[in-house]
Amino acid sequence: MQDSSSRPYHHGDLRRVVIETALAMLREERNWQFTLREVARRAGVSHGAPYKHFPDKAALLVELAMIGFDRLRESLGAAQAAAPATLFEELACVSRAYVAFGVDNPALYRLMFSAEEGKAAGLHLDERAMAVFEVVLGLLHRGQAAGSVRERPIEGQAAACWGLVHGMTMLSIEGLLLPAKVGPTPLDSALGALVEGLKNSSGDAERPPAKGSR
Numbered sequence: 432m433q434d435s436s437s438r439p440y441h442h443g444d445l446r447r448v449v450i451e452t453a454l455a456m457l458r459e460e461r462n463w464q465f466t467l468r469e470v471a472r473r474a475g476v477s478h479g480a481p482y483k484h485f486p487d488k489a490a491l492l493v494e495l496a497m498i499g500f501d502r503l504r505e506s507l508g509a510a511q512a513a514a515p516a517t518l519f520e521e522l523a524c525v526s527r528a529y530v531a532f533g534v535d536n537p538a539l540y541r542l543m544f545s546a547e548e549g550k551a552a553g554l555h556l557d558e559r560a561m562a563v564f565e566v567v568l569g570l571l572h573r574g575q576a577a578g579s580v581r582e583r584p585i586e587g588q589a590a591a592c593w594g595l596v597h598g599m600t601m602l603s604i605e606g607l608l609l610p611a612k613v614g615p616t617p618l619d620s621a622l623g624a625l626v627e628g629l630k631n632s633s634g635d636a637e638r639p640p641a642k643g644s645r
Contacts, residue, residue, distance in 0.1 A: 445476065445480055445483060445484065446483075446484040448474050448476065449470060449471075449474055449476070449480070449481045449484060449485070449491070450491075450494060450495070450498070452470050452473050452474040453465070453470050453491055453495055454495060454498070454539070455473075456469070456470065456473060457495060457538045457539055457542065458536070458538060458539070460538070461537065461538040462538060463492055463495075463538070463542055466488065467481045467482070467485070467487070467488050467491065470491070492542060493554060495539065495542060496539075496542050496543045496545075496554055496560075497554075497557065497559045497560070499536065499539045499540065499542065499543040500543060500557075500559045500560045500562065500563055501559055501562075502532070502536075503529070503532050503543075503563050504559075504562045504563050504566070506528045506529070506531070506532045507525050507528055507529060507563065507566045508566075509528070510524045510525050510527070510528035511524070511525060511566070518570060518573060518574045518577065518579055518580070519574075519579070519626050519629075519630070521570065522570055522592070522622075522625075522626070523619075523622050523626075525566060525567075525570070526592075526595075526596045526599075526618070526622055527618065529596045529600065530596060530599055530600045530603055530618060532600075533600035533601070533603065533604055534600070534603050534604055537604045540600065540604065541604075543560075544597070564589065564593065567589045567592050567593060568585060568589050571585050571588050571589055571592075571629075572585060574629070578631060579630065579631055580629050580630065580631055581629065581630065581631040581632070582631070588629060591625065591628065591629075592625065592629075595621055595622075595625050599617070599618055599621060603618075
């Protein structure tokens with residue numbers, strides 16, 4: 432292995448190199464038990480170099496989690512753009528994209544929702560994390576405005592949506608959605624039950640406003 436002190440990096444790239452290296456280690460090792468010293472060695476920089484941008488490992492982990500939320504938000508946005516016209520079909524597409532992101536990035540997803548890391552940094556109230564939740568809130572606001580979603584407190588409905596997709600994501604990551612236990616299409620079945628709970632029984636004829644409206 433090349434000595435870390437002899438491998439150059441372009442001026443201004445150190446932060447990016449440290450982050451990309453830590454993301455690669457997170458993906459490969461499927462946990463975040465590595466040290467900043469190990470990240471530096473893997474990145475080919477001096478042991479003290481990461482501290483120029485991150486005062487400690489916790490700060491680096493918070494940034495990795497924020498990047499995860501940014502990427503999740505991008506995935507949900509892409510799903511919305513490709514979704515069919517009706518709001519409940521859009522909700523289903525977004526939910527599937529959410530679960531797929533977690534399954535494709537299991538260690539990063541666990542870090543994003545780590546109680547220890549999140550509580551320490553107020554992670555989940557940061558605007559980058561809240562941007563993911565805003566996708567759900569926006570869908571529900573549009574649904575209530577269209578008369579397709581029943582009039583209930585938005586936050587409670589959003590919590591129900593988030594709880595379902597987060598739970599399905601974690602079960603999927605752990606390989607616990609066994610067909611013998613929950614049937615061959617558990618996510619679709621769960622989403623069907625969620626939609627039935629959200630749907631306004633007196634507003635079956637949906638009047639979908641533009642996707643960007645609230």
